[in-house]
Amino acid sequence: MAVSIHCFWERAxxxxxxxxGISIMxxxxxxxxxxxxxxxxxxxxxxxxxKFLGRTFTVRTIRTLLISTFILDFAVTPYMPQYEGDRMLGxxxxxxxxxxxxxxxxxxxxxxxxxxxxSCLIERKYPHIPIGKALMMIDCVILAVSALVFxxxxxxxxxxxxxxxxxxxxxxxxxGADKGQQILCISEKNKQIAEKIIKEIGxxxxxxxxxxxxxxKESSVLMCIIDVQEYxxxxxxxxxxxxKAFIIVSEATRIMGEGFKLID
Numbered sequence: 001m002a003v004s005i006h007c008f009w010e011r012a013x014x015x016x017x018x019x020x021g022i023s024i025m026x027x028x029x030x031x032x033x034x035x036x037x038x039x040x041x042x043x044x045x046x047x048x049x050x051k052f053l054g055r056t057f058t059v060r061t062i063r064t065l066l067i068s069t070f071i072l073d074f075a076v077t078p079y080m081p082q083y084e085g086d087r088m089l090g091x092x093x094x095x096x097x098x099x100x101x102x103x104x105x106x107x108x109x110x111x112x113x114x115x116x117x118x119s120c121l122i123e124r125k126y127p128h129i130p131i132g133k134a135l136m137m138i139d140c141v142i143l144a145v146s147a148l149v150f151x152x153x154x155x156x157x158x159x160x161x162x163x164x165x166x167x168x169x170x171x172x173x174x175x176g177a178d179k180g181q182q183i184l185c186i187s188e189k190n191k192q193i194a195e196k197i198i199k200e201i202g203x204x205x206x207x208x209x210x211x212x213x214x215x216x217k218e219s220s221v222l223m224c225i226i227d228v229q230e231y232x233x234x235x236x237x238x239x240x241x242x243x244k245a246f247i248i249v250s251e252a253t254r255i256m257g258e259g260f261k262l263i264d
Contacts, residue, residue, distance in 0.1 A: 001020075001068055001071075001072070001097070001098055001101030001102065001112075002035075002068065002071045002072040002075070002076040002077075002101075003076060003080065003097045004093075004094040004095070004096075004097035004098035004101065005020055005023075005024065005034055005072060005094075005098075006034070006072065006076050006077050006080060006082065007076075007080055007081070007082055007083050007094075007097075008082075008083050008090040008091075008093050008094030008097065009024055009090065009091075009094045009162065010024055010027065010028075010034065010082065011082040011083060011084055011090065012083075012087045012090035012091065012094075012158065013028060013146075013150045013155055014087070014090065014091055014094065014146075014155060014158045014159055014162055015142065015143070015146040015149070015150075015155065015159060016091075016094075016095070016139070016143065016158075016159035016160070016162040016163045016166070017115070017138065017139030017140075017142045017143060017159065017163060018112075018114050018115050018139065018142065019038050019041050019042060019112075019113070019114030019115060020034065020038055020098075020112075020114070021139075021142045021143075021146065021159070022037070022041060022142060023035075023037035023038045023041065025145070025146060025149045025150075028149060028150065029149065033073045033077070034072060034073070034077075035068065035069035035070070035071075035072035035073035035077075036069060036073060038065070038068075038069060038072075038114070039065055039066070039069045041114070042061075042065055042113040042114055042117075045113055045114065045117045045118060046058055046061060046062060046065075046113060046117070048117065048121060049061065049113070049117045049120075049121075052120075052121060052124060053117065053120055053121075057111075060109065060110040060111070061110060061111050061112070061113045061117070062113075063110070064105055064110045064111065064112055064113075065112065065113055068101075068112065087154070087158050088158065088161065090158075091158040091159070091161040091162040091165070092161060092162070092165050094162050094165075095161065095162040095163065095164065095165025095166040095169070096165055096166075096169050098162070098166045098169075099165060099166040099167070099168065099169025099170045099172075099173070100169055100173065102166065102170050103169060103170045103172075103173030103174050104173065106170065106173075106174055107173065107174060115135060115138045115139065116135075118134075118138060119134035119135045119138060122134040139163065143155075143156045143159045143160070144156065146159060179228065179251065179252065179253055179254070179255070180225055180226055180227050180228060180251075180252045180255045180260070181225070181226055181227075181228055181231050181249055181250070181251060181252060182223065182224070182225055182249070182250050182251075182252045183222075183223070183224045183225075183226065183231075183234060183247060183248070183249055184221055184222070184223055184247065184248040184250075185221065185222040185223075185224070185238055185245055185246070185247045185248075186210070186219065186221055186222075186245065186246040186247075187222070187238070187241075187242045187244070187245035187246070188219075188242065189241050189242040189245070190207065190220050190221075190222040192241050192242075193205075193222060193237060193238055193241045193242065193245070194207070194222055194224075196237045196241060197224060197234060197237060200233070200237060201226070201230055201233050201234060201237070203224060203225070203226055203230065203234075203259070204224075204259070205222050205223060205224040206222075206223045206224075207220045207221070207222060207223075208220060208221040208222075208223055225252060225255055225260075231249070235247070
């Protein structure tokens with residue numbers, strides 16, 4: 001996160017939402033340290049978090065904030081150079097580094113506070129507004145303000161690019177390890193296919209009762225959940241057993257349970 005803010009976003013005048021975006025704007029206007037400003041802005045939000053979201057959540061967030069503030073202001077800013085090249089590359093790589101940092105923090109059950117706390121409070125006050133939408137609204141306001149502070153609309157556009165890259169990397173880190181594929185197979189030889197999948201690939205399967213809408217004939221649908229790298233073997237197994245089989249392959253974004261990651 002510190003590398004993202006100092007090396008890529010500060011120099012390019014990119015403030016892609018969140019408290020870090022506000023802090024980047026404050027440094028641009030008044031020369032104030034980004035890490036310290038992030039910590040100070042979070043103080044009232046942390047007080048609200050302690051009151052409404054619980055002590056454990058708040059303590060973890062304070063710990064994360066103290067560590068990230070120290071790293072940014074005392075370990076990265078004084079010693080690491082800033083990228084002075086193309087702003088688009090700064091937006092992209094800043095988003096990637098920020099996504100890596102936030103993903104690791106989220107996987108440890110913590111947050112960086114800021115708009116995360118604010119969006120949770122908004123969702124509690126107005127339950128019909130999802131947290132994701134609340135986050136988006138807050139970030140849009142910060143992006144709009146950044147255009148006024150830095151004096152150009154490109155700041156907003158680069159900020160959107162940075163946010164997109166950040167979100168994609170977070171999703172890959174937090175959910176990537178749990179991804180797989182779901183295969184639905186309609187075939188008259190589903191039992192033979194299931195036996196081969198169990199014996200040759202080491203995966204199990206489930207039979208779902210079904211009825212053909214056109215024929216009215218009762219049949220079964222074979223459902224199998226596999227890792228991405230096992231797809232080619234399963235497809236080959238189905239093709240060799242029944243070339244006329246009908247299969248549907250879809251991405252399973254999170255798989256937990258026996259044979260995969262344990263339910264946490």
